[in-house]
Amino acid sequence: MTGRMKQIAGKLLAGGVTACGLAFALNWYSWIPFWAFAAGVVLAFPLAVLSLFLWWMADEGEGDIPFIGY
Amino acid sequence: MIPELVLATLFGLLLLGIHRKVIARIQRRPGPPVWQEILHAAKFSFKTTWIPATASGALFAGIVLVAIGIWTAAFFVMMTGGSLLVIFGIYMLHKIVEHAFGLSSGSPYGKFGGVRSVISAASEIPLFVSVAVIAIFTGSLALSDIIAWQQVHGPLFITAFPAAIAMYIVLLSKMPFGPFSIVEAKELVSGYKTEHFGAWRAGLEVCNGLKSTVLIATFILVFVGQLPLLWMVVSMIAVTVSLSFACAITPMLSPFDSVTIQSLVTGVMLLYAGIVYLGVTP
Numbered sequence: 001m002t003g004r005m006k007q008i009a010g011k012l013l014a015g016g017v018t019a020c021g022l023a024f025a026l027n028w029y030s031w032i033p034f035w036a037f038a039a040g041v042v043l044a045f046p047l048a049v050l051s052l053f054l055w056w057m058a059d060e061g062e063g064d065i066p067f068i069g070y
Numbered sequence: 071m072i073p074e075l076v077l078a079t080l081f082g083l084l085l086l087g088i089h090r091k092v093i094a095r096i097q098r099r100p101g102p103p104v105w106q107e108i109l110h111a112a113k114f115s116f117k118t119t120w121i122p123a124t125a126s127g128a129l130f131a132g133i134v135l136v137a138i139g140i141w142t143a144a145f146f147v148m149m150t151g152g153s154l155l156v157i158f159g160i161y162m163l164h165k166i167v168e169h170a171f172g173l174s175s176g177s178p179y180g181k182f183g184g185v186r187s188v189i190s191a192a193s194e195i196p197l198f199v200s201v202a203v204i205a206i207f208t209g210s211l212a213l214s215d216i217i218a219w220q221q222v223h224g225p226l227f228i229t230a231f232p233a234a235i236a237m238y239i240v241l242l243s244k245m246p247f248g249p250f251s252i253v254e255a256k257e258l259v260s261g262y263k264t265e266h267f268g269a270w271r272a273g274l275e276v277c278n279g280l281k282s283t284v285l286i287a288t289f290i291l292v293f294v295g296q297l298p299l300l301w302m303v304v305s306m307i308a309v310t311v312s313l314s315f316a317c318a319i320t321p322m323l324s325p326f327d328s329v330t331i332q333s334l335v336t337g338v339m340l341l342y343a344g345i346v347y348l349g350v351t352p
Contacts, residue, residue, distance in 0.1 A: 005119075024072055038146040041072060046138035049276055050131075053115040053269035065123050 009054035016048030082279030083107040085310045092314035111275035119268030124176025133170045134273035141280035148284055151214030158198050165191035168262045175265035183261025187253045194243050199339045200233035206350050220295035227293040232342045234293045245313050249320040250328045
């Protein structure tokens with residue numbers, strides 16, 4: 001279990017950043033319309049941000065049971 | 071526009087930091103530094119993270135992506151002068167996101183926060199009747215058209231003052247520590263976000279930063295108009311400080327009182343919209 005989430009996050013981070021960069025570059029050279037660039041970033045930006053955090057986090061813990069009331 | 075997106079997130083977190091600082095100073099506390107929310111996001115991103123055993127894994131993680139995604143879309147709509155209806159549609163979607171945050175965790179505190187989010191939506195969303203007043207005056211709901219209208223006729227803040235007040239209450243409802251912040255009241259620990267810790271909470275902080283920037287900037291664009299960048303920044307800080315004053319001197323209302331007050335304002339706004347409609351349309 002340990003490290004699995006980080007490994008997946010690393011791959012998703014690479015994918016997310018690549019997708020954002022690709023959308024930006026294609027729009028810069030007017031190969032795709034602005035709405036396509038925006039749609040690409042709306043999908044890829046959250047993925048890149050969250051997977052960045054999951055990739056560089058200190059460690060991965062085991063799932064626990066939160067306090068569910070008395 | 072990706073650098074602007076990142077800057078908007080950081081600026082939104084800075085606004086939330088200013089909000090906390092102003093509240094603290096009014097209450098005669100030193101308060102955190104203004105960049106505390108940025109530090110918060112960074113700190114949470116480094117923490118050990120997992121998914122609670124009681125959570126619905128896909129929803130627990132996926133909802134963080136949705137939260138950032140919808141406000142990224144709202145940012146693009148605002149920057150391109152798109153429809154005000156889309157931005158407020160995203161605001162409505164955010165209430166569903168809060169609900170999903172709370173329900174996905176399996177914690178009773180999160181669930182209560184999620185339920186309160188839906189309760190508050192019932193009174194916050196009708197406040198958008200003020201949008202109808204804007205449409206009556208300007209004949210459009212596109213931000214670019216509203217800005218162009220104000221360049222000719224002056225700020226809507228003066229022309230449609232009650233609508234600005236109603237929208238201000240919507241902003242106040244989304245500010246932390248405010249009178250209407252029933253979704254994250256202390257009796258619920260942190261409400262809907264209680265179990266989202268570590269990297270998940272850092273993602274939520276990114277969402278909150280973007281949301282603050284988009285909502286406050288949209289408020290200024292709709293009621294004051296397009297300003298030069300420096301004045302836009304100054305105005306956004308001024309609006310934030312005024313919201314902080316309102317939050318600092320007002321106790322958090324009970325869910326019932328919160329919904330009642332917002333509903334009363336909605337009633338007044340409906341009356342105002344009716345009068346404006348009869349007065350403006352031939």
